Amino acid sequence: MLEQLRFSFDTCAPNVNETALPGEKPADLVARLAQEKGRVVADQFPDALVIGSDQLAECDGEVVGKPGTPENAILQLSRFSGRAVDFHTAVAVMRSGSGYLFERTVVTRVQFRVLEEGEIQRYVKADEPLDCAGSFKSEALGISLLDSMTSPDPTAIVGLPLIAVSQGLRGAGFDLP
Numbered sequence: 001m002l003e004q005l006r007f008s009f010d011t012c013a014p015n016v017n018e019t020a021l022p023g024e025k026p027a028d029l030v031a032r033l034a035q036e037k038g039r040v041v042a043d044q045f046p047d048a049l050v051i052g053s054d055q056l057a058e059c060d061g062e063v064v065g066k067p068g069t070p071e072n073a074i075l076q077l078s079r080f081s082g083r084a085v086d087f088h089t090a091v092a093v094m095r096s097g098s099g100y101l102f103e104r105t106v107v108t109r110v111q112f113r114v115l116e117e118g119e120i121q122r123y124v125k126a127d128e129p130l131d132c133a134g135s136f137k138s139e140a141l142g143i144s145l146l147d148s149m150t151s152p153d154p155t156a157i158v159g160l161p162l163i164a165v166s167q168g169l170r171g172a173g174f175d176l177p
Contacts, residue, residue, distance in 0.1 A: 014037045014052070034052045037092075038052020039096070073135040077123070091106075093168030093172060110157070
């Protein structure tokens with residue numbers, strides 16, 4: 001997704017415990033994880049501008065994570081059938097050496113249509129959304145599972161809110177476009 005902004009970058013996967021703290025709300029959890037992921041990398045490379053991000057799904061106030069298995073994906077999508085689910089996507093743009101920090105969380109409300117068991121199974125087999133919060137890929141066949149989607153940043157649902165990232169990069173002195 002960052003390639004859309006046309007600047008060079010490297011990627012690094014931080015090792016961060018993603019367990020929620022006791023009583024931590026989904027919006028707070030996702031914001032904390034984005035910042036922690038960025039901080040781990042920024043501390044290793046203090047002069048680099050680092051982007052940390054995280055995404056989770058929330059249904060009825062409960063965090064719904066990545067399914068990991070086809071069976072769990074089917075269970076998640078069955079639960080979402082005919083319901084609205086909020087996807088929280090957080091980003092933290094930071095430079096450890098200068099203390100620069102920009103944070104933003106974007107919420108995308110996804111209204112799933114009523115889904116039949118057979119179509120859920122076919123979808124999971126076709127798209128294999130096992131590493132996606134909420135078990136669907138809006139950029140692929142998963143879009144067919146929805147009635148609607150509302151977001152101030154349409155890229156957030158794919159995993160990185162590029163409008164917010166652009167704001168953070170400009171704040172750090174990047175000239176975009």
